[in-house]
Amino acid sequence: MKRLRYSVALALAVLAVARSAAAQRPITVTGLQSLAFGTLLPGVPTTISRTDPVRSGQFLLTGPHNSQASLVFTLPPALVGPGGALLPLVFGGGDAGYSQSLSIASQVGFDPRQRFVLTLSQRGSGSVFLGGAAQPTPTQRAGAYTATIILTVATYP
Amino acid sequence: MTTTAKTALAGLLLALIGAGASPAQGVNGSLTASAALQAPIAVTGAIPLNFQSVFPGVTKTVAYSDVTAGRFDVTGQASTLVNYTFTLPANLTNAGQNLPIGSWTGYVNTTQSTSGGTAITPSAAAGSATLSASGTLYFYVGATVTPANNLPAGSYTGTVTLTVSY
Numbered sequence: 001m002k003r004l005r006y007s008v009a010l011a012l013a014v015l016a017v018a019r020s021a022a023a024q025r026p027i028t029v030t031g032l033q034s035l036a037f038g039t040l041l042p043g044v045p046t047t048i049s050r051t052d053p054v055r056s057g058q059f060l061l062t063g064p065h066n067s068q069a070s071l072v073f074t075l076p077p078a079l080v081g082p083g084g085a086l087l088p089l090v091f092g093g094g095d096a097g098y099s100q101s102l103s104i105a106s107q108v109g110f111d112p113r114q115r116f117v118l119t120l121s122q123r124g125s126g127s128v129f130l131g132g133a134a135q136p137t138p139t140q141r142a143g144a145y146t147a148t149i150i151l152t153v154a155t156y157p
Numbered sequence: 158m159t160t161t162a163k164t165a166l167a168g169l170l171l172a173l174i175g176a177g178a179s180p181a182q183g184v185n186g187s188l189t190a191s192a193a194l195q196a197p198i199a200v201t202g203a204i205p206l207n208f209q210s211v212f213p214g215v216t217k218t219v220a221y222s223d224v225t226a227g228r229f230d231v232t233g234q235a236s237t238l239v240n241y242t243f244t245l246p247a248n249l250t251n252a253g254q255n256l257p258i259g260s261w262t263g264y265v266n267t268t269q270s271t272s273g274g275t276a277i278t279p280s281a282a283a284g285s286a287t288l289s290a291s292g293t294l295y296f297y298v299g300a301t302v303t304p305a306n307n308l309p310a311g312s313y314t315g316t317v318t319l320t321v322s323y
């Protein structure tokens with residue numbers, strides 16, 4: 001009886017090792033599309049929806065099949081323009097979305113300011129979408145403004 | 158199973174449990190957020206359209222190229238297309254008396270000149286033009302007044318409005 005119990009324990013250990021090995025498939029995060037506010041006018045706020053197919057920011061995630069991942073955005077408070085001029089950005093509670101099917105039309109919304117836990121699809125992929133608002137001041141200096149948005153993802157084996 | 162074997166198995170299981178509780182190394186991806194802020198449009202009535210003295214029964218025309226023609230100065234985003242419309246009076250007025258005005262003529266140019274640009278007919282219909290590389294545009298306006306034979310003497314005025322938008 002004792003021998004049987006040890007055999008089961010060893011088998012579980014081997015399975016756990018196999019599962020751990022399978023989870024070693026690396027996770028990747030790729031920025032596919034910029035969050036583009038387009039042409040703005042001083043004093044006129046512009047909001048981009050996460051469901052905007054052309055202007056929303058879009059990331060592609062790949063990794064272990066069906067695995068959970070923790071997701072954290074690093075969001076800039078402003079775009080930076082000519083001479084260091086700052087154009088304020090605002091991200092709201094529903095400005096990010098996740099889709100296992102990679103479809104912009106079937107997102108689950110979440111707050112990009114908070115950590116979010118997601119599950120990759122059976123194929124080991126998912127899409128993250130991001131919207132937001134740009135709020136130029138009435139005296140905002142004309143010119144091109146940019147900033148970098150970083151998405152950090154970690155999986156749990 | 159010997160004590161040695163039990164210890165080894167326990168060590169293996171602890172190692173597996175420990176591995177399961179630790180998150181994998183995080184990875185980063187990035188994208189750019191961008192915007193292009195346009196300069197606001199400013200429209201200034203620089204020079205009034207001035208017919209100076211007119212006489213009852215005598216039609217008078219000010220061409221857009223005359224020194225007394227009206228001129229609007231526009232500034233905005235360099236090299237950018239803008240749309241414009243005019244709101245034009247049908248009469249100049251004075252104390253309830255009307256002095257008909259019409260036959261509007263105009264000229265639009267990126268420089269302060271009535272040559273090298275484009276002749277236009279000011280109206281409520283939308284037109285378009287492109288701001289210069291330095292973000293300027295100039296509109297010149299002329300018209301014709303037709304005083305009636307019995308028009309009372311006095312100072313007659315009206316307002317011409319130019320609206321410009323991106």
